Amino acid sequence: xxxxxxxxxxxxxxxxxxxxxxxxxxxxxxxxxxxxxxxxxxxxxxxxxxxxxxxxxxxxxxxxxxxxxxxxxxxxxxxxxxxxxxxxxxxxxxxxxxxxxxxxxxxxxxxxxxxxxxxxxxxxxxxxxxxxxxxxxxxxxxxxxxxxxxxxxxxxxxxxxxxxxxxxxxxxxxxxxxxxxxxxxxxxxxxxxxxxxxxxxxxxxxxxxxxxxxxxxxxxxxxxxxxxxxxxxxxxxxxxxxxxxxxxxxxxxxxxxxx
Numbered sequence: 001x002x003x004x005x006x007x008x009x010x011x012x013x014x015x016x017x018x019x020x021x022x023x024x025x026x027x028x029x030x031x032x033x034x035x036x037x038x039x040x041x042x043x044x045x046x047x048x049x050x051x052x053x054x055x056x057x058x059x060x061x062x063x064x065x066x067x068x069x070x071x072x073x074x075x076x077x078x079x080x081x082x083x084x085x086x087x088x089x090x091x092x093x094x095x096x097x098x099x100x101x102x103x104x105x106x107x108x109x110x111x112x113x114x115x116x117x118x119x120x121x122x123x124x125x126x127x128x129x130x131x132x133x134x135x136x137x138x139x140x141x142x143x144x145x146x147x148x149x150x151x152x153x154x155x156x157x158x159x160x161x162x163x164x165x166x167x168x169x170x171x172x173x174x175x176x177x178x179x180x181x182x183x184x185x186x187x188x189x190x191x192x193x194x195x196x197x198x199x200x201x202x203x204x205x206x207x208x209x210x211x212x213x214x215x216x217x218x219x220x221x222x223x224x225x226x227x228x229x230x231x232x233x234x235x236x237x238x239x240x241x242x243x244x245x246x247x248x249x250x251x252x253x254x255x256x257x258x259x
Contacts (some may be wrong), residue, residue, distance in 0.1 A: 085157025087116045089167045095130040098123040098156045111138035119155035125199040149199020153180035203248030213237045220245050
């Protein structure tokens with residue numbers, strides 16, 4: 001630990017005066033100067049270290065606040081198709097994205113939660129690597145990016161877990177649940193596809209709902225609430241889907257048909 005009292009004393013003590021008045025020898029003067037500069041350098045390093053810790057703490061605090069806001073927003077009723085999904089995820093040192101070629105060309109190198117909002121483009125799984133910069137920012141290595149698989153999906157994104165605001169993963173992080181549309185426009189229905197990390201379609205299920213009022217991920221099942229009755233308001237539901245995430249089969253309950 002740096003002796004701050006020693007530094008304070010040396011700040012106001014001028015060995016040069018004593019040396020000029022021949023109260024100390026040249027060797028003593030040089031030794032005092034050496035000790036002073038050494039302690040000043042140590043103090044500067046300590047200050048830099050504390051400043052870096054403060055900056056890192058503030059950055060982590062902002063990240064946690066962002067996650068809390070994202071989770072809170074996902075709790076709103078009828079969040080909208082664009083809000084239930086995201087287009088990037090990272091696993092270990094691997095980066096995964098759902099983008100069209102044009103979107104990928106314009107993509108920032110910085111890993112972020114920014115959504116791709118264009119619902120008229122078809123996207124495919126893109127994989128690559130990322131690293132952490134000296135500023136602790138995750139940066140995509142664009143030279144490693146490559147398309148995985150041949151399937152593409154309209155307006156696709158990784159489905160978010162409402163409890164974490166992060167993409168849902170299955171089977172030991174070996175597959176993703178993605179959501180996409182069957183056609184462009186407000187009449188397009190939301191499809192659910194289980195996609196492997198290699199871009200292989202494992203199964204696909206069309207919910208036949210244009211929007212979801214709510215959804216719950218519960219291990220091997222995805223519970224979806226929605227409305228397909230034009231006589232109901234946007235905050236009412238009549239359809240419940242229980243999708244088996246192991247095989248893509250689903251049980252459906254319709255309030256008007258099954259009551």
